Amino acid sequence: MGEAAAPALTAALSTALTEALTSERLRIVANLIRVTRDWELAEDCVQDAAERALARWPTDGIPDNPAAWLTTTARRRALDVLRRRHVEAEKLHEIEALAPSQASPAEPEDPGPYGDDRLRLLFACCHPALPLAGRVALTLKTVAGLSTREIARAFLVSEATMSQRLLRTRTKIEHSGIGFRIPEPHRLRDRVGAVLAVIYLLFNEGYAATEGPYLRDELAEEAIRLADLLASLLPDDDEVLGLRALLLLQHSRSAARMSVAGDLLTMEEQDRGLWDREQIAAGLASLAAARSTGRPQGFYRLQAEIAALHATAATPEATDWARIVVGYDALLEHRASPVVALNRAAAIGFRDGPEAGLAALDAGIADSPLVPAVRADLFRRSGRFAEAAAAYHEAIARAGTDAERRQLQRRLDELTNLS
Numbered sequence: 001m002g003e004a005a006a007p008a009l010t011a012a013l014s015t016a017l018t019e020a021l022t023s024e025r026l027r028i029v030a031n032l033i034r035v036t037r038d039w040e041l042a043e044d045c046v047q048d049a050a051e052r053a054l055a056r057w058p059t060d061g062i063p064d065n066p067a068a069w070l071t072t073t074a075r076r077r078a079l080d081v082l083r084r085r086h087v088e089a090e091k092l093h094e095i096e097a098l099a100p101s102q103a104s105p106a107e108p109e110d111p112g113p114y115g116d117d118r119l120r121l122l123f124a125c126c127h128p129a130l131p132l133a134g135r136v137a138l139t140l141k142t143v144a145g146l147s148t149r150e151i152a153r154a155f156l157v158s159e160a161t162m163s164q165r166l167l168r169t170r171t172k173i174e175h176s177g178i179g180f181r182i183p184e185p186h187r188l189r190d191r192v193g194a195v196l197a198v199i200y201l202l203f204n205e206g207y208a209a210t211e212g213p214y215l216r217d218e219l220a221e222e223a224i225r226l227a228d229l230l231a232s233l234l235p236d237d238d239e240v241l242g243l244r245a246l247l248l249l250q251h252s253r254s255a256a257r258m259s260v261a262g263d264l265l266t267m268e269e270q271d272r273g274l275w276d277r278e279q280i281a282a283g284l285a286s287l288a289a290a291r292s293t294g295r296p297q298g299f300y301r302l303q304a305e306i307a308a309l310h311a312t313a314a315t316p317e318a319t320d321w322a323r324i325v326v327g328y329d330a331l332l333e334h335r336a337s338p339v340v341a342l343n344r345a346a347a348i349g350f351r352d353g354p355e356a357g358l359a360a361l362d363a364g365i366a367d368s369p370l371v372p373a374v375r376a377d378l379f380r381r382s383g384r385f386a387e388a389a390a391a392y393h394e395a396i397a398r399a400g401t402d403a404e405r406r407q408l409q410r411r412l413d414e415l416t417n418l419s
Contacts, residue, residue, distance in 0.1 A: 013057050020066035021050060025145055026229075028071050030117035032078055033124075034180050039142060039170050041081060049073040118143075119233045120180050122226075126195040127178045134169035135198045141166055143229075144222045154219055155205075192234065196243050196300060199226045203247050214264060214403030220251050231286065241290035242301030248283030249307035252276040264407040268316040280311045302331045321351035338368040346374050354382035369398040373408060385415055 025046055032042035049070045063069040125139040137155070140146045146154075152162035172178070183191040206219030227244040234240045256274035259265055287304050297305070306327040313319040328344035342365060349357020357378045365371065376391035392412040399405045 010058075013054075013062055016062045016066045017050060017053050017057070020070055021046075021145075024067035024070065026118050026121070026143060028074050029142060029145075030121040031071075032074060033121060033142075034117050036078055036082065037174075037180070039173070041078060043142065045074040045077040045081070046070070048077050118229065120182055122195055122230065122233075123182055123191060124173065124178060124180050126198045127173070128191070128194045129176055129178060130169055130172060132198070132201070134165055134172070135194075136202055137162060137165050138169045139198055139226065140202070140222065143226060146222070154216065189237075192237060192240065195230060196239060199223050199230070199247075200243060200300070202226070203250070207250060209401060214401045215254070215257060217254055220247070220254070223247055224251060235289075236293060238290040238293040238295045239298045239300050241286050241293075242298060242304045245283045245287035245290060245304040246300055246307055248279045248286065249304060249311045252279035252283065252311060258403075262403075263410060264403045266407075267310065272314070275311070283311065284308060297330065297334075299331070299335050302327060302334060306331070319350070321347055325351050338365060339370070341365045342368065342370050342374050346377070349378050349381070354378040358382070369400065372398060373404075376408070376411070380411065380415060389415055 028046050028049075029042045032045060033039055036042060052073055053066070053070065057063070122139070122143055125142055126135050130138070137151055140151045140154070141148065148163050148166065149159050152159045155162070157165075182188065200223075203220050203223035206216045206221070206223060208214060209216050209219075224244075224247050227240075227247050230240050231237075231244045252275050253267070253270060255276065256270035256272065257265055283304070287301070287308055290301050290304070306324055309320050309324050309327070325344065325347045328340060328347055331340050332344060342361070345357050345360035345365065347357075348360045355378075358375070361371070361375055361378065372391045372395035376388050376395050379385070379388035379391055389412060392408055392415065396405050396408045396412070399408060
């Protein structure tokens, strides 16, 4: 083989392996977990198959079906490990019954009425009996395929701490009777809510982190991938489609949320030319699909309707604040929370003026670290600069990230210059 051909083979091998893992890793892991009931073994076997591909393919050549090769290799590795563990004969027979032809991605097993093993895995990771932090970590590890180190870095804990969290979560699954199955039809919708809550929490931590860097796109993008997966497995669920729409519409502004200097920008300050129009179109299409189900609007679809009004406004002045307030009214009726009440007060401030927004803000909203920042902005826009300055000082003291503090300080400095 010539010197020029070697880099070409390396690039083709890397591309083939990456594409196969991207398309089939989750399916292989989920299938192995269902058969072996061993979460860590399943993940290790897929990783081992990828490492064997890197060792074998340069000599043997890239197989015609790289995903099927990985599937077969991972299953054989699982069988070898179980043999060494002296697993009972019944378990061995189950695995040996899975011939390579059955493992081919082109001929998947009958998925049943709700989806395939990937959906079973997602439901198991997000079981409401598990602690929420464990659900998020296990979903990132097993479904999204992130390493323990990557998850630990994302949540600002040590790798050892995250490893123990994952171990405790897997142990709870093994000992609490959490089955690797999809709920019965009459319980499916309630359990979908637990999966949606994990994806929503993950996205929010990426969109507006509670600590560390304010924007963590890698977490937001993983959440969107999970929402895409769930929507492909449950294409007629309006709340699944609504959440996917919400995440796409929110994330479409990612490139415009920070200035060149690294300062956080409010929506009215953003360059809307930087908004991702493809993501907006995909979000609107997902929202239209949710509407077409004819079901009453739920928590995620209501938020998506509000996000769509922002995403389709060509300028800040063109924003339909009247409809946004109506949307927040409906959201409050559906699931009241301080954050929803705060956003509603801010929207009223844009629809009816800052004094009306202040009145709404003071009408029984529970204490929240975000209240001083909203109050400061409403005071500023109403010309009550001294009260705005005091509120900005309080908001800066209560801000959770450096990016928030810099944004609030910038507003305070602008206010000082005005007064």
